[in-house]
Amino acid sequence: MNEFRIPLEREFPEGRLRLRASHLVSEIDTNMGRGPAAHAHRDPARRRLLATIPAIAAALVAVLVVGTSLLPGTTAAAQALNKAADTAAQQRSAVAGPGEYSYTKTLAYSANEDTQGILASRTIQTESWVAANGSGTQVTEISPPEFFNQEDRRTWTETFGPIATRPEVQRSSLDGSSDSVYDVGALPTDPDKLATLIEDRKIIGGPSGDWETFQEVWELLGSPNASPELRSTLFQVAAGIDGVVLSGDVTDPVGRAGFAVSLTSDKNGPLTQIVVFDKSSSQLLATEEVDAKTGAVYSADIVLEAGVVASDTSTPVDSELVPAPVATPQFEAPAGPGPGSASG
Amino acid sequence: MTSDKELWDRVLQGDADSFGELFQRHGQAIYNYCFRRTGNWAVAEDLVSTVFLEAWRRRRNVKSEEYGPVPWLLGVASNVVRNSQRSLRRYRAALSRLPSQPVHPDFADDLAARVDDEKRMRRILAIFSELPDRDQDVIALCLWQGLSYEQAGAALDLPVGTVKSRLSRARKRLRELIDRSGQFQGETRLIHEAARQFAPEEDTV
Numbered sequence: 333m334n335e336f337r338i339p340l341e342r343e344f345p346e347g348r349l350r351l352r353a354s355h356l357v358s359e360i361d362t363n364m365g366r367g368p369a370a371h372a373h374r375d376p377a378r379r380r381l382l383a384t385i386p387a388i389a390a391a392l393v394a395v396l397v398v399g400t401s402l403l404p405g406t407t408a409a410a411q412a413l414n415k416a417a418d419t420a421a422q423q424r425s426a427v428a429g430p431g432e433y434s435y436t437k438t439l440a441y442s443a444n445e446d447t448q449g450i451l452a453s454r455t456i457q458t459e460s461w462v463a464a465n466g467s468g469t470q471v472t473e474i475s476p477p478e479f480f481n482q483e484d485r486r487t488w489t490e491t492f493g494p495i496a497t498r499p500e501v502q503r504s505s506l507d508g509s510s511d512s513v514y515d516v517g518a519l520p521t522d523p524d525k526l527a528t529l530i531e532d533r534k535i536i537g538g539p540s541g542d543w544e545t546f547q548e549v550w551e552l553l554g555s556p557n558a559s560p561e562l563r564s565t566l567f568q569v570a571a572g573i574d575g576v577v578l579s580g581d582v583t584d585p586v587g588r589a590g591f592a593v594s595l596t597s598d599k600n601g602p603l604t605q606i607v608v609f610d611k612s613s614s615q616l617l618a619t620e621e622v623d624a625k626t627g628a629v630y631s632a633d634i635v636l637e638a639g640v641v642a643s644d645t646s647t648p649v650d651s652e653l654v655p656a657p658v659a660t661p662q663f664e665a666p667a668g669p670g671p672g673s674a675s676g
Numbered sequence: 677m678t679s680d681k682e683l684w685d686r687v688l689q690g691d692a693d694s695f696g697e698l699f700q701r702h703g704q705a706i707y708n709y710c711f712r713r714t715g716n717w718a719v720a721e722d723l724v725s726t727v728f729l730e731a732w733r734r735r736r737n738v739k740s741e742e743y744g745p746v747p748w749l750l751g752v753a754s755n756v757v758r759n760s761q762r763s764l765r766r767y768r769a770a771l772s773r774l775p776s777q778p779v780h781p782d783f784a785d786d787l788a789a790r791v792d793d794e795k796r797m798r799r800i801l802a803i804f805s806e807l808p809d810r811d812q813d814v815i816a817l818c819l820w821q822g823l824s825y826e827q828a829g830a831a832l833d834l835p836v837g838t839v840k841s842r843l844s845r846a847r848k849r850l851r852e853l854i855d856r857s858g859q860f861q862g863e864t865r866l867i868h869e870a871a872r873q874f875a876p877e878e879d880t881v
Contacts, residue, residue, distance in 0.1 A: 338716060342708065344707055345786075349703050352699065352702045352721075356696055359770045360732055361692055364729070364732060440761065456761075491788075504806060504809075506808065547765070621844055
């Protein structure tokens with residue numbers, strides 16, 4: 333075996349390897365289980381019940397009597413999501429044909445601690461051109477950091493030097509196997525089958541739980557090559573998740589009108605995931621993770637543009653799938669580094 | 677000392693303590709690998725936890741135990757770092773339960789060096805990121821981490837021939853990218869050396 337090691341190799345900070353090993357064992361014991369990996373599957377009968385909500389809206393009182401765990405919030409959200417599923421199924425396909433590319437332009441915001449323990453936010457703008465086979469190009473622009481107070485800014489510049497005035501640009505080739513673009517072409521459009529695959533984490537890896545399933549549904553929905561049928565099915569899967577609440581009419585971070593559903597997890601924060609859709613097309617507009625108590629935003633993903641284009645350098649002109657942004661996003665600063673940030 | 681094989685057998689029986697022992701033995705290698713793929717020590721630290729949590733979830737999927745747990749863990753790490761923001765978000769709840777972490781005095785002294793590492797690694801990654809994801813994996817595993825073709829194949833669940841062809845393709849493409857960029861001479865030399873030592877029968881990068 334080659335003994336060469338690229339430099340930049342360091343020890344784990346003192347004491348932290350043991351601390352993290354102990355945390356790992358604790359997580360397995362309390363939240364993951366020592367036995368074979370088990371995933372909670374939604375009761376298919378319950379999912380079907382939720383999926384029929386629009387049809388039985390007039391008999392809603394009777395449903396509430398039959399399904400005692402069917403909370404009003406969940407019912408309203410399921411109804412909205414099933415309506416969105418119907419809308420999604422009627423949309424024209426945005427899947428790239430031969431010689432075409434699905435184009436998306438997204439803006440991701442996150443607030444994280446860096447190696448020095450300084451809390452800073454960055455935005456990452458990503459433009460993707462994805463052909464039907466998953467190949468294509470991705471251009472990423474990472475913004476300079478934004479600081480939440482002058483002291484952090486000063487400390488940062490003393491360490492790293494002047495703050496860049498331009499974003500850092502990275503261009504990547506997609507070879508059809510990138511995890512940033514999921515292969516959704518062969519996914520089933522039966523809600524029970526798709527839900528089982530998602531809950532078993534067969535499509536995207538990750539921990540089990542409704543919170544995580546909710547998150548994965550929207551990741552798949554944001555796939556450039558998701559067909560109208562698949563998008564409709566994903567909405568139906570979301571309609572079957574417990575605890576989802578309809579937030580109603582909202583404005584997304586770039587000022588577009590839409591409707592939102594949300595799910596709050598008490599086990600980490602509490603933290604709320606908010607997902608915003610365009611009412612007329614059911615297109616995904618934005619997702620946010622916010623502190624359930626203060627409303628501070630830890631991360632957000634916004635779809636700025638989407639459409640099908642003829643080359644991997646062009647952008648949509650008259651085939652936009654989402655409304656154009658009407659405002660510059662502003663995010664409320666979190667009080668701390670947020671769940672999951674390493675401290676230095 | 678208990679061997680990795682014995683620990684892994686216990687892990688397959690659901691023994692979390694043995695998995696914690698494997699973390700203490702091999703967390704270091706995964707930590708450095710995650711840093712090389714992200715250029716950020718703080719992110720790398722959270723990613724190590726994420727890699728092991730994900731590895732526990734997938735522990736029954738190991739197809740070959742011939743090379744021990746490290747290549748397989750590096751394979752899991754490759755999947756996790758490929759989209760590190762999403763990976764960290766998925767395990768946000770688990771990471772939020774990490775106890776507050778001690779800041780050791782030595783670490784403060786070490787900070788400037790770590791910041792320099794980050795600057796340097798990010799310059800390398802600016803070029804490296806133009807390779808397709810799977811080609812980045814083989815370069816990082818074979819040239820930077822020092823795995824053999826066979827071990828890299830086990831890590832990525834690929835035939836050895838595919839690893840070789842991807843590595844060859846990636847090295848050529850990397851050379852083009854480096855030539856085009858015309859900068860980062862220090863890092864370029866390191867990549868050249870790594871390639872020469874690893875596969876002397878072929879043109880170096």
